Amino acid sequence: MGKVYKITLEVERFDPDIRRSWVQDYSLEVGGILRFTDVFRRINEELDPTLAWNSSCEHAQCGTCAVMVNHRPLLACELLVENAVHQFSTMRFRIGPIKVAPVVRDLVVDLEKAYDRVHKVKPYVINRAKNPLEGHEYRIPPEILDRYVEATRCINCFCCAAACISHPRSFLGPNAMLASIVRIMDPREEEKEERLKILHSEQGLYRCHTSKACSHVCPKQIDVAHFLALAKQGAF
């Protein structure tokens, strides 16, 4: 049997019905290969069925389970207990919601509100360029794709937005900027002007202070700040 860890989660809770916030400790013995989503589930099954949290794919592909662990935004489905103990050098973990939108309950935030900021940049091809190879799929030359393919790995988990030092009220956020930059770099998109207008708007690119916190926390290892810097230089 693998090593067992006695851990304590200090969970930031919020009950919208009585508008009350508090921190609740949950202590339990868990195997090292359990993920934090599994730990949340164990809490629901064994200690407290009322603790609310979010997850969907639990394969680090949807971003739904993003939470703050000891003040660092990350995907709970990717974090093994054993790794967390080593990474944070503790058995106590402060768990909170990612505050990129209003908290609905406990660890659940209003993701629709968070997505509103991404929708503002229109994260899709607005005006499709004519395909040079009519009747075939649009083939992007590898040397062009190489310049931005890293950014297409974004799953909109909002970890970068949670780490960003710019306020969500004044800044659309690193992932929204990234979505816009991807489309500007995408040769299938003809509508560059509208995109540049959004990028350079009041809530756009220049709200970024180049702190690079976004790049440090991205679970998909995207150097978000690099793409924002490219856009600031107009070097698409």
Ligand code: SF4
């Ligand atoms: S850039 Fe990275 S951290 Fe930000 S939303 Fe996309 S995947 Fe998440």
Ligand code: SF4
């Ligand atoms: S580099 Fe810019 S976008 Fe990234 S965390 Fe810092 S301020 Fe936010």
